[in-house]
Amino acid sequence: MAALSVFLGISLFTLWLSKAHSYISDDPKACINCHIMAPQYATWSHSSHREVTHCNDCHVPQNNFFNKYYFKAKDGLRHATIFTLRNEPQVIFIKDEGAEAVHNNCIRCHYDQLVDPKLNVMVDNHREKMTERKCLECHREVPHGRVNSLSSVPNAKVPLPENPVPEWLKMKKNN
């Protein structure tokens, strides 16, 4: 029993410290629990997508509830593992599976632009040409721009996690 409670306690502590509960939400702040995501957050918050999307709208599938959370859990655990092992690259590139999710989400909102009936009539295979290539092949600046190294936004003001030590536990400087 004692062993179990120690294990439970330390597990809860780890969950709290890593803000694990925030990953259930859609709040973009959850994505910068790892500070290496600051460039992505900063560039999104300076883009036109800021007002209409959060990270999950583009980066996890939105076709059904289970798929969304399955993908989120899978991707999130991979990120957490790489971050814990300090294995992150200096420049983060999207994986094929992630790119596919983003592409489908571009289409989800911008469908009308892609299947314009006028162009469907006028241009051969318009629909195929517009939906089967990845949007990001051409729209490479949307919305993060093309400069994305870990050190690309040294002074950006993003809401990174703060020092977790509560105020009452901090020694006063003048002691």
Next chain:
Amino acid sequence: MVKNEKEQLNQLKMGINLKFIEKRPWLAWILFAFTVIVVFMMGLLAASVTERRMEAVFVNVPKTDIRPFEPREFQSYYGTADTSFRSKYNGSAMIDMLEEDPEMVILWAGYSFSKDYKQGRGHYYAVTDVRNILRTGGPKNSNDGPQPATCWTCKSPDVPRIMNEVGVAGFYTATWASLGPEIVNPIGCADCHDEKTMNLRISRPALSEAFERRGQDITKAGYQEMRSLVCAQCHVEYYFNKQIAEGADYLVFPWDNGFTAEEMEAYYDNMEFTDWTHALSKAPMLKAQHPDYEVYMTGVHAKRGVSCADCHMPYISEGGQKFTDHKMQSPLNNVSNSCQVCHREETASLIEDVYLRQDRILENRKELETHLVKAHLEAQKAWELGASESQMENILKGIRHAQWRWDYAAATHGGSFHSPVETGRTIASGITIVQEARIKLARLLADLGHNQEIVYPDISTKEKAQEFIGLDMEQLNAEKEEFLKNIVPEWDKEAEARETSWR
């Protein structure tokens, strides 16, 4: 019975467990070791999470003096020294607005704006330009000169420093010239940023006080709001209130009723405030300063969540880094990083859209301007012919309200783009009001025996207009020249000695 049976069963189970372990004592040790290892590993994970989370607190915080390698934001601030950009009506160069539009001299007769009114240059020139403008006069010593220290409020990060030393009311009580040696650095980092964390902060009390009177707490403002509110410390309509503290020209934003011309006008009317009495018409006038934030707040960009910094200080890339461009400037000089973040149209087409709005708004503003000049002259004539106070009261009130609306639209920077509908509406109501006043004036003049049009004077240039209202420009210029030659170098010398002693 049932209870006893349960207890017996439990004892039996425990007995089996204990017996199971009693027979194999090594199993207990394995369980013990396993728990030790698992908790140890969990502890390691917790330590790793702690470490990586603490990195967020220290990441990108320089631990040594990084000078002279200043961050790009700081370097880009010096872009505000650039005066090369000229748009159709504005830009970063200094423009003498009285030369562009001599009718303004008549509208401001009796007030210092008729002496000198220029479109200012970038933040870099804030202190230089306020020293050079004729409105601050040519003080001969620290107690001389026409303006209070309140005129320094928006010019320099030295202002919060002095406010800390002498108190807010103390600052507003001093003369402009007495703080000359203190206020020497142009608008800079500390005006908008906390010097330790570089977080955005409100350094000027007038904005916080205005929020308080509106029942809002500015410390609760989010990051995106702050990217406009730091600008709203200065780019707003304001007046000097003499009732708040003894002898002080206390800086106040007239926002208690709201941001529109009518709501601010009601605020001023209620307290019977006047900036000056017009030299020709004797009307009790209001001078609009620059209600930039207020007009922007009525526009569609504000509604869509776009802040001042989004367009005037957009993100730029340089050498593998992205940062906020601290060269605050007209987005027309940087369409690709500002407008085109959201709007996919051609640069020329976007600029054309802005100019179209400016042209259309200016068309009616000019119309209102000419009517106002005529109204002032007609009122002057009515006084000459012996009109009484009671006959003139409503007419003068009309002139006051109409010119306030004209000024609200003329003084705001970028108002015809920030909110063309609100600006157009304000001018339209100004035209109606001034026309009403002129109809009354025509009747009154006819009653007084004058049934002709007033001769419109030749005010085709700034000089002619200033001569017409009787300004002695030679003397004003001479005073300023002497001040710049004798007093300003002393201020700079004193400031340099002080700042050297801090190093």
